[in-house]
Amino acid sequence: xxxxxxxxxxxxxxxxxxxxxxxxxxxxxxAEAASLPxxxxxxxxxxxxxxxxxxxxxxxxxxxxxxxxxxxxVGGGAPVAVQSMCNTLTHDIEATVGQIGRLAEAGxxxxxxxxxxxxxxxxxPEIKRRTSLPLxxxxxxxxxLALMAADAGVDCLRINPGNINGEDRVSEVVASANDHGIPIxxxxxxxxxxxNLLDRYGGATPQAIVESGLRHISMLEKRGFYETKISLKAxxxxxxxxxxxxxxxxxxxxxxxxxxxxxxxxxxxxxxxVGLGILLSEGIGDTLRVSLxxxxxxxxxVAYGILKSLRLRQKGINVVACPSCGRVQIDxxxxxxxxxxxxxxxxxxxxxxxxxxxxxxxxxxxxxxxxVAGGHRRALIFMKGEKMGLVEYADIKKNLxxxxxxxxxxxxxxxxDAPGDGDT
Ligand code: SF4
Numbered sequence: 001x002x003x004x005x006x007x008x009x010x011x012x013x014x015x016x017x018x019x020x021x022x023x024x025x026x027x028x029x030x031a032e033a034a035s036l037p038x039x040x041x042x043x044x045x046x047x048x049x050x051x052x053x054x055x056x057x058x059x060x061x062x063x064x065x066x067x068x069x070x071x072x073x074v075g076g077g078a079p080v081a082v083q084s085m086c087n088t089l090t091h092d093i094e095a096t097v098g099q100i101g102r103l104a105e106a107g108x109x110x111x112x113x114x115x116x117x118x119x120x121x122x123x124x125p126e127i128k129r130r131t132s133l134p135l136x137x138x139x140x141x142x143x144x145l146a147l148m149a150a151d152a153g154v155d156c157l158r159i160n161p162g163n164i165n166g167e168d169r170v171s172e173v174v175a176s177a178n179d180h181g182i183p184i185x186x187x188x189x190x191x192x193x194x195x196n197l198l199d200r201y202g203g204a205t206p207q208a209i210v211e212s213g214l215r216h217i218s219m220l221e222k223r224g225f226y227e228t229k230i231s232l233k234a235x236x237x238x239x240x241x242x243x244x245x246x247x248x249x250x251x252x253x254x255x256x257x258x259x260x261x262x263x264x265x266x267x268x269x270x271x272x273x274v275g276l277g278i279l280l281s282e283g284i285g286d287t288l289r290v291s292l293x294x295x296x297x298x299x300x301x302v303a304y305g306i307l308k309s310l311r312l313r314q315k316g317i318n319v320v321a322c323p324s325c326g327r328v329q330i331d332x333x334x335x336x337x338x339x340x341x342x343x344x345x346x347x348x349x350x351x352x353x354x355x356x357x358x359x360x361x362x363x364x365x366x367x368x369x370x371x372v373a374g375g376h377r378r379a380l381i382f383m384k385g386e387k388m389g390l391v392e393y394a395d396i397k398k399n400l401x402x403x404x405x406x407x408x409x410x411x412x413x414x415x416x417d418a419p420g421d422g423d424t
Contacts, residue, residue: 061283064254067183067227070134070155072109074183074229074287075254080280080312081287082303083256084296085112085138090120093127099296100131106300107315107347110287112136112158121145124152136185143169150176158185161219162194162212174223183227186216189260190234206243209234213247228253229287233260237275244279254286265294269302273309280310314349317404320368321354328356329374330393342401348408352400353382362387370403372396
C-alpha cells in the first residue's frame with residue numbers, strides 16, 4: 001500500500017489576498033472614539049454595507065462524482081452537506097419527527113435514522129410523511145429492512161453489501177435502490193471490520209478500512225450501481241484521516257466524513273474539528289456528520305462551525321470575541337454567549353465582533369461587519385472597522401442584535417451559500 005504524501009497540501013492550495021487595513025493607531029482610535037457623538041442607529045440614511053468577506057480562502061476540492069439525496073447534491077463541487085442522525089427510537093414516531101424538525105430548524109440538510117428492526121421500518125412511511133429533510137435509513141445485516149425502507153420512500157440507504165449474506169440479496173437491494181432512484185452509502189467502521197482483513201493487516205489499520213470499503217463498492221459496481229457515497233470511520237483522528245486520504249486517491253465517489261464515537265460535546269467537537277478540518281482543508285470531503293454524545297442539534301452547530309472556519313460554508317453568525325485581559329471594560333464572555341444565542345436564527349453570513357476595550361477593539365476586528373468595543377462608561381459600536389457611535393453598557397446587546405437582524409434582512413438569500421468550488 002502506498003504511503004500518502006503531503007506534497008499536494010501546499011501553500012498553493014490556499015490563496016489569501018491581503019486587504020488594506022482601515023484602522024488607526026490605538027492612540028488615534030481612542031482619541032477619535034472620545035469625540036464621537038452618541039450613536040442613533042435609527043437615523044435615516046444610516047445604511048450598513050452588507051458583508052462581503054474580502055479574504056479569498058479557496059480550497060482545491062477533490063473532484064468527485066455527484067450523487068443526489070433527494071435534491072441535496074453531494075460531491076461534484078456541491079457545498080459540503082451537513083448531516084446528523086436521530087438518537088430517538090425510530091419506532092417512536094412522535095419523538096423522531098420532533099427531533100427531525102429541530103434538526104431542520106438548525107440547518108441540518110440530510111438526516112439519518114437507525115432501522116434495527118421491522119417496527120422501525122414500519123414507522124418510516126409516517127416519518128417521511130411528516131418531515132421535510134432527506135431521510136437516510138441506516139441498516140445493518142438484514143437486507144429485508146433495506147427493501148422495506150426503500151419501499152417506504154427513504155432517500156438513501158446506508159448498508160454494506162458485504163454484510164448481508166449473499167449475492168442474491170445484494171442484487172435485490174441494488175435493484176430496489178435503482179427502482180426508487182436512491183443512492184447507497186457504504187459505511188465502513190473500524191470497529192466492525194471483516195476478520196480476514198484484521199488478520200491480514202494486524203488490526204483495524206487505515207489500509208484495512210479502505211480495503212473493506214473497496215470490497216463493498218465492488219459488489220455494487222459489479223451490478224452497475226454507482227450512486228454511492230462512502231464513509232470510513234474510526235474513533236481516532238489519525239486513522240480516520242489516513243483512511244480517507246487513501247480512499248480519496250483510489251475512487252472518485254463522494255466521501256461522507258466523520259470521526260465516529262468521538263465523545264462528548266467538548267471532546268467530540270475538538271476531535272471532529274481537527275480530523276475533519278485536516279481533510280476538508282486538503283479538499284477531501286463532500287458531506288459530513290459530527291458524531292457527538294450529545295443532542296444531535298449540537299452536531300449541526302459544530303459542523304457549521306468547522307465549515308465556516310474553513311470558509312467552505314458561510315451560513316449564520318460568526319462571532320469574533322477577544323479573550324479579554326486587564327484592559328477589559330465589558331463582560332465579553334457573557335455578552336458573547338448571549339449574542340450567539342440571540343442570533344442563532346440568522347442564516348446570513350455576518351461577522352460580529354465583541355471586543356473588551358476600545359484600545360485594540362476596532363483594529364483587531366476591522367473585518368467584522370458589526371462590532372462593539374468596551375470603552376470608558378460607554379461602548380463603541382463599529383461597522384467594518386468604522387466607528388459609528390457610543391451606547392450605554394446596558395444597551396449593547398439590544399443594539400447589536402437589532403443591527404445584525406436589520407443587516408441580515410437586507411442581505412439576499414443568494415449570498416448565504418454561493419455555489420461552486422469551495423462554496424465561498
Ligand atoms: S480587545 Fe482589549 S480587552 Fe480584549 S484582549 Fe485586546 S486589549 Fe484586552
